[in-house]
Amino acid sequence: MVISEAVRERIEAAKARFPQPRGALLAALHLVQEELGHIPPEAEREVADLFGLRPVEVHEVVSFYNMFHSESGGRHRVYVCTNLPCSLRGARTLLRHLESHLGIRCGQTTPDGRITLGHEECLGACAYAPMMRVDRTYHEDLDPERAVRILDELE
Amino acid sequence: MPRITVDGRDYEVPEGRTLLQALDDLGVLMNGVEIPHYCWHPKLSIDGSCRLCQVEIEGQPKLQIACNTPVQDGMVVYTRTERVRRAREGVMELLLVNHPLDCPICDQAGECKLQDYAFEYGVPRSRTREPRRALKKRVDLGPTIVFDQERCILCRRCVRFCREVPGTGELGVFGRGDRSVVDVFPGEELRNDYSMNVADICPVGALTTRDFRFRIRVWFLKEIPGVCTGCSRGCNIHLGTAYNRVYRYTPRRNDEVNETWICDEGRLSYKAIGAPDRIREPWLRSARGVLEPATESDALGRAADRIRTAAEAHGPGVVAALASPHATNEDLFVLRRLLAALGTEVHGMAVPRGRGDEILLREERAPNVAGGRALGFGEAEPVLDRIRGGGVSVLLVLGHDLLDPRYEGALDALRRCESVILLDTHHSELERAAEIVLPVRHAAEKLGTFTNFAGRVQRIEPAVEPPFLALSDGETLHRLGRTLGLAGFAGVYDVRAISRAIGSEFPAFAGRDVDAVGPLGLPLAGDPA
């Protein structure tokens, strides 16, 4: 078992809050990812068991949403929004700058396992473009220098 | 029942169905009313994802998808307007944005709905300059199916099939939007008893069977209607033939029997037709005790001799027969007549068995068990017992069904007979006990009927000619009767006349001859099943 007893209990509690228990699937996946850092196939199987679904159905959901990760990553996940408004405000340059600063390409993890860099579609903060998400925190109105400083401060 | 109008024609349709379903129920969909569709399949749940089936409905401002729009009384539908044509054109353009130009190397070419509708509604030029999506070209989804991700149009038919028919649900659509791909759960494979049906329902060349892939261009194939011989379900099939060879079996729709499916085992059973172990000539056991090739007349002559001598010495009761549920109703009827003319009533039928399931596959692994029973052939055991007791001198055996583990020791029992006359398609252990072996035709090589487990009489017809001299069991037995000089066995064998004659002796078969049952078969008369 890769999902702990504590998380299982929280998943059961979440299921109880929905008219159809299956409605709690996203909540459950968030809980699992919080615990494991990502959602490996074994975890998908276990979630499927908890919900009476097929593992393949859980994998459909996990692969559908950008915020769920099937693969393990660095200690921090950094996502630069590259959708249209952010791109118009320099998101691509920002991303390239971060790539060369970290010495990795978008989609890769630094060798020390500190940061996984990625890009995202619109995160709903267009008014403060360009922006990036570091784990669960939004950083807005970015310029390359400030973004680098934020990354450098990460453990 | 609601009445609807489609392109100016009135139809009375069943209640509670969607437009496509209702038209399909009436048998007019793609057969008078052309509404192209990819994701909808008559035997799967509705998906509504491809949008190709859009039609115009009076009073509705927007086009509606016919697959998921419930019929309503008074509904007026148009399927051929300019708006509809433009919508189809748009859908086709989107589907083709990422489709590779693979037709020259694609197995589906020639029977591809994407090709057909691109030809009908496609725009001849591409308006995009972006590179097409590059994906995996050869994914081994499991032991039977090879998948080309680039060709997939994401109709989800295969996904729904696996969830809804075998219930195994191996496939899913992963990712989102233009990055979606069909695949199996990481580390698993597509493996179930019905897996190859996904290749039939895939409207494009994305899913192909490992067995048929790259074997032949489909436009060289002639598709002959027939019946699978794998079990007593008798699934309706097409035999894809070319150059006097059968290249594949594919399901043929018959809602009363197999809907639109066949099992993998049955599908691959075509391999037996052209197998190297076919019996290609008559064989006779020589004075030295070995089987040697012989002419048909020598073999029939020896068989007639044995039968005559035994019957004269001990009475006709020492002549017995074991019928095969692989033989047609006609073959078995001739056997009955032969036994009656000889005056013996010692007969039975060996039925091979296997694992059955709740879907199609039946335990009785032969196509004509019910036919044999209806024609009066009982169990094989009493005959075997009689042989063991020394009561049978000459035994006629059709087929090698006796080799089923259920009849353990049958081969030893057969050795107790003075003479075993074997009519069979394939070489087998059984020959060790045989004195006379006559080659016969496979179901793919003859005209006749089988009666499936539910009592449905279904027609088979010759799809190929055996590349050696062999007759059907019925005709071989007819010639044996003629050699014996039996009444009613003179002249040329006429399988059609035999087929009609069954009905006069067995009323359940009246009006169920090869020419009367039609492509979908008919239930036995007076048989509620």
Ligand code: SF4
């Ligand atoms: S593989 Fe074929 S059947 Fe399956 S979703 Fe793709 S196009 Fe449809």
Ligand code: SF4
């Ligand atoms: S279920 Fe029986 S008849 Fe149907 S395809 Fe399989 S073996 Fe053939």
Ligand code: FES
């Ligand atoms: S486009 Fe970047 S947040 Fe909306």
Ligand code: FES
């Ligand atoms: S057939 Fe109706 S949307 Fe696909």
